[in-house]
Amino acid sequence: MNFAFLKFHRHLFVILFVVLASVVAMTIQLGDLKTFAQIDFFDAAGEGGITLMTLLWLFFTLISRPAGKVTHWLFVGLTLTNVSMLLDFMDEFVQYPADSAWLSTIESLPAPIGMVILSVALYQWHLEQMTINAQLRRTERYYRDHSLTDFVTGLYSAKYMKNQLERECTQVKKRQSTVAVMMIDIRNFDCFNRKHGDQQGDILLREVAQLILMNLRDEDLACRYASDRFVIMLPNTTLLTAQAMANDIELSISNLAFKFGPSSVANYQHVTSCALIFDGQEGVDDMLSQLNNAMLATKHAVNLQASA
Amino acid sequence: MNWFERDDDILLCRQFTVALVDLAKQSGIHPDKILKGTRCFYNDLIKPEYCISVQALLVIIDNVNKLSTRQDLSFLLGRKFFPSHVGMLGQAFLNCSNIAQMLRICQCFQFQLCPFLFVQVSKTTGKTHLIFNSAVGTLHDHQQRFLYEFMFTAMLGALKFRLGELVPLSIKLPYRAVEYTEQYQVHWGGKVQFDQQIAMITIADNWLYKPLPDSSLPLKKMALNEAKVQRLTACKIGFVQAVCQYIKCKMATQDISLEACAAHFKMSPATFKRKLSHHQTRYQQLLDQLRSQHAIFLMTENQQSNERIASSLQFTDLTNFRRAFKRWTGMTPTDFRHKCGQF
Structure with missing residues (x-):
């Protein structure tokens, strides 16, 4: 687990601690402790469990979110719910004298308020997620699985692409249309890595990935295939359009003035691209190995041209 | 004693482990976790x-396999291996006048370059075949995959480095197909076949x-001389x-009983067996593995008849050979030829 977000929420943890501590202190102050025989441990275990669970949800919410309005709403909602649960739990251990009986009447009050606030917060979260989804277009289609993202570029990995291609193929067969698949390979990436180190290589990969995304349409999907190779799926596209788009990407990457760390010297990289078109009859592995062969042939031709 | 065992400290860390630990560290795994148990x-x-x-x-490989979801670490490691991780030999490789010379250096300096896998070179018309086997006993599936991915990427990377592009090769691997075939396609380029009961790279002689x-021949000689001085201290x-x-060289004509082999290594059969079991293997297992490999190679590359193969393996009759082949591969020789013919 990554606890990087925790440091933004120190004040929230202080508030939570103060609230929970004062609830416990107040109940003990106002009520009398039950004798051992009076405690229903079965009930206590159940209610204690619920209290712990809500605390756990609160914890996971806080470690996964940066500070902000939505986070605050979620925090307030969950804390109020938790206070109710805690009061209920303390009930099992203390008995209130007649003049403090109001405590047990209001103990269920924070929960509904908290849940209303939580619902508002979740709606806000939904709006926020929609904005983030809009930023994710071209890297994600219909389906989310964080375990398939590529560590270096932030794009999805080859496995995600295979799943999506499979899905697209069934669609293509139904509609009797075609899907174009493009492959992009950075030229002399080994050489670049050897000269400038792997870390710079990783940065280059990330920037090339961003540049590829900028050149795509909203319904396209780009993934990192392996090493310095990217695969892009272009639904409903003719071969000519795909080749034109591949050309655009080649052009824009060759104009990227890549900088190493603080140095201001521009370094220009070139990529090789190839595109093929499929009608959904082949299997996904077959499609990808055809594409790889096409890439090998293109690279061979480019090398010949360079040496001639 | 010119051999080493599994738990002898013979692997130079700066060559084989530091890069791996660093790579894993870059993907967020703490070095202590990777080195746990070593x-x-x-x-x-x-x-x-050191x-x-x-x-x-192997323990490090186990740990990396357990802790990392990345499938490209072995490939990245292989890509880094040449020419910077091989010391003086890198200089020698860079000055070879053809691939055959590089291969020769690999064989002479196996201990420095690849002590865990050994290669046997066989020729057929116009082609050269490199057959690989574990030098350190039986490996678990993922250990085997990791080492083959690592070493093959290093070798093919060296070829690509020297020739400027990926060479058309055919590669056979003993293990089953993996999910991440894209890594093989991109890093190795050539035709890769899985589940072939043999680990082999085939390259055309041209x-x-x-x-x-x-x-430069003089530079290569100088580098090799320096490497040879270093080799004097350790070559096992x-x-x-x-x-x-031993088995390979006696297989065709001589006595390859366990007793004869143990005597060759100047050990009692009991000590010999114990040493092998320390490497997670048995004598019969090695015998089967090498004979099945021999048969498969002759069958697929030389198209030899069962009779000739059987006699070259000291089988007295064909029925015995067929039965043994079925035991080794799970297929009769005819079925096996048929399956290979499909590729």
Whole structure:
């Protein structure tokens, strides 16, 4: 687990601690402790469990979110719910004298308020997620699985692409249309890595990935295939359009003035691209190995041209 | 004693482990977790001539396999291997005038370059075949995958480096197809076949003898001389490799009983068996593995008849050979030929 977000929420943890501590202190102050025989441990275990669970949800919410309005709403909602649960739990251990009986009447009050606030917060979260989804277009289609993202570029990995291609193929067969698949390979990436180190290589990969995304349409999907190779799926596209788009990407990457760390010297990289078109009859592995062969042939031709 | 065992400290860390630990560290795994169970620490690894055992390397591979979801670590490691991780030999490789010379250096300096896998070179018309086997006994599936991915990427990377592009090769692997075939396609390029009961790289001779640009014989000699001086202090082969080589060279005509082999290594049969079981293997297992490989090679590359193969393996009759082949591969020779013919 990554606890990087925790440091933004120190004040929230202080508030939570103060609230929970004062609830416990107040109940003990106002009520009398039950004798051992009076405690229903079965009930206590159940209610204690619920209290712990809500605390756990609160914890996971806080470690996964940066500070902000939505986070605050979620925090307030969950804390109020938790206070109710805690009061209920303390009930099992203390008995209130007649003049403090109001405590047990209001103990269920924070929960509904908290849940209303939580619902508002979740709606806000939904709006926020929609904005983030809009930023994710071209890297994600219909389906989310964080375990398939590529560590270096932030794009999805080859496995995600295979799943999506499979899905697209069934669609293509139904509609009797075609899907174009493009492959992009950075030229002399080994050489670049050897000269400038792997870390710079990783940065280059990330920037090339961003540049590829900028050149795509909203319904396209780009993934990192392996090493310095990217695969892009272009639904409903003719071969000519795909080749034109591949050309655009080649052009824009060759104009990227890549900088190493603080140095201001521009370094220009070139990529090789190839595109093929499929009608959904082949299997996904077959499609990808055809594409790889096409890439090998293109690279061979480019090398010949360079040496001639 | 010119062989080493699994837990002898013979692997130079700066060559085989530091890069791996660093790569894993970059993907967010703490070095201590990777080194767990090896009884060494990150600070030990970076001492200049620190060595660990093959067993420790296998433990590291286990840990990486368990802790990392990345499938490209072995490939990245292989890509880094040449020319910077091989010391003086890198200079020698860079000045070879063709691939065949590079291959020769690989064989002479196997201990320095690849002590855990050994290669046997076979020729058929116009082609050269490199057959690989473990020099350190039986490996688990993921250990085997990791080492083959690592070493093959390093070799093919060296070829690509010297020739300027990926060479058309055909590669056979003994293990089952993996999910991440894209790594194989991108890093190896050539035709890769899985589940072939043999680990083999086949290269056409015209590539092997194609003159390489930018090579210098004197520089290569100088580099090799220096490497040879270093080699004087340590040049061993894995114990299992020594046994395999013994079997291979006597397989066709001589006595290859366990007793004869143990006597060759100047051990009692009991000690010999114990040493092999220490490497997770048995004599019969090695015998089966090498004979099945021999048969498969002759069948697929030389198209030899069952009779000839059987006699070259000291089988007295064909029925016995067929039965043995079925035991080794799960298929009769006819079925096997049929399956290979489909490719």
